[in-house]
Amino acid sequence: MNEGEVIKKQQIFNEIERHLLNDEKPSIFLKEFFMENKDNFIYPFTMISDLQDVPQEPKHHPEGNVLVHVMMVVDEAARRRSLSKEKDILMWSSLLHDIGKKPTTKKRKNRWTSYDHDKVGAKMVMEFFNALNCTKEKLIKGVSSMTRWHMQALFVINDLPFASIGEMIEEIDIEELSLLTISDRLGRGKLNPSEKDKIVHDVNFFLEKVSEISGYKYKKIH
Template structure:
């Protein structure tokens, strides 16, 4: 992609325009990382860019942004600009095309305010970004209160950059984040969601979690997490402490690469414990039904944050079934196979593993299920059915609820290895359900 960006820069310069790489790609280059994309900043107006690159996308032309296509790559080309007032805390009311230095001053953080000339191999730095990169420091450009008032999503972006870059947040910038945390509620749920995804999918997710809590942003975007603080648990099963400590510990135990439903199920698996907290007659703490209620709450929370159904549903499944693991050694093979055949199974097992490690440390049920997976690996977990409803109707059964019950019982017998052929299945029905036949 860098070749495509350089091609764009060369063509702009051939027409007499200034053109430089800008923003995150410069930061990542200086950190020795491969940038995910390359943005170009230029003195050319959007109209001049469009004229030079036929087929360019003009979705952001009002703000001086044009998407240029070259060799199947998309390069964002933005005109140097200054921004007018931000009445909605999201977008400027107007933009004015400006100089390179003025453009740098409108950006969010110093490490994102750098320019690079890839042809002359030089860095242009008007904001002290290189020094902050060397210090591993995230600092707002200019007045941090003004930067966050302009675009309140920058509050979460500060947490995200501190997380993924493993940078400290400069004290004045941090104070401004904390002071303005409540303003994140004016940002759309979709934009908040996207920043949370980037934070929690990153291997340093625990640091992001802590910064969200300490800044006050967690209280605004996921207040249910803070309600977990101080909710006691049975010490014999949870020597680590309350539900909040348990959840935080589980986050720290996840592998670096995780699916989004897995990390969300870790965050939310015990979300209903405060609502189901009771103490029985023996003095033991209980959370009866927290798995089922937790699945409902998980759906409500994720819908509030505009997560898509293909994330919400597997997360709910994992939350709803996380307590089933305590009984796996008592389950029949047919039940185990049905569990393991769920598309969410790998994430469910991973959730159980960190649930154990983040509490009593006992992995016997986890190891049992791993052994069962090996035992069952020689054949499909759910093989093709041996008989169907038509077969039963031919035996004189009538369509209805009882038909489904019998077919499920036949499949259970098949999963248990008691029957293996169609003939055996029909005989099994005659022997075991002859009194149930209508």
């Protein structure tokens, strides 16, 4: 990678981060950047733009492809940004949390699935930041961990065998994860008020279950 490419990628990174940390709706900039301007389709940012080619099961994601969902999640996260202790980690996680769906999405039994996209995505997050020569170790580790654990609330709520509360507690700030979790759950199409209320209830139930294991009382999400 020549010096010009390094500078261009750093400029893009800085511009994205500026919008993630300051905009009321970062998706306004991000949609134009990732969906309309093909000059921006350079690695590793293609790891994000490629998500517009990844379908999702309409039952769970009536909003459309993965990138459409991610844009909605980013805006939901921006609404909760002031509650975060690590705003850069939360906002980059909202953008990158489903990055693992590109290699894992397959049609099984006539429905779209993305098994292990959380684990695969955690590794891809590291690849993304390494390709930018990013030296923000706390950011890199934080976003990778948020991506790795962003499905845990669903597993815990539904008492699924994929839940791993003990390991999760050791690796991540649960209250920060809950901000990503609720943004992820609300960042989808056609939710009515009762469905939104249920999502808030479910995330708080997740926090209660984790509290029982950790012995720490986590703040409720509202």
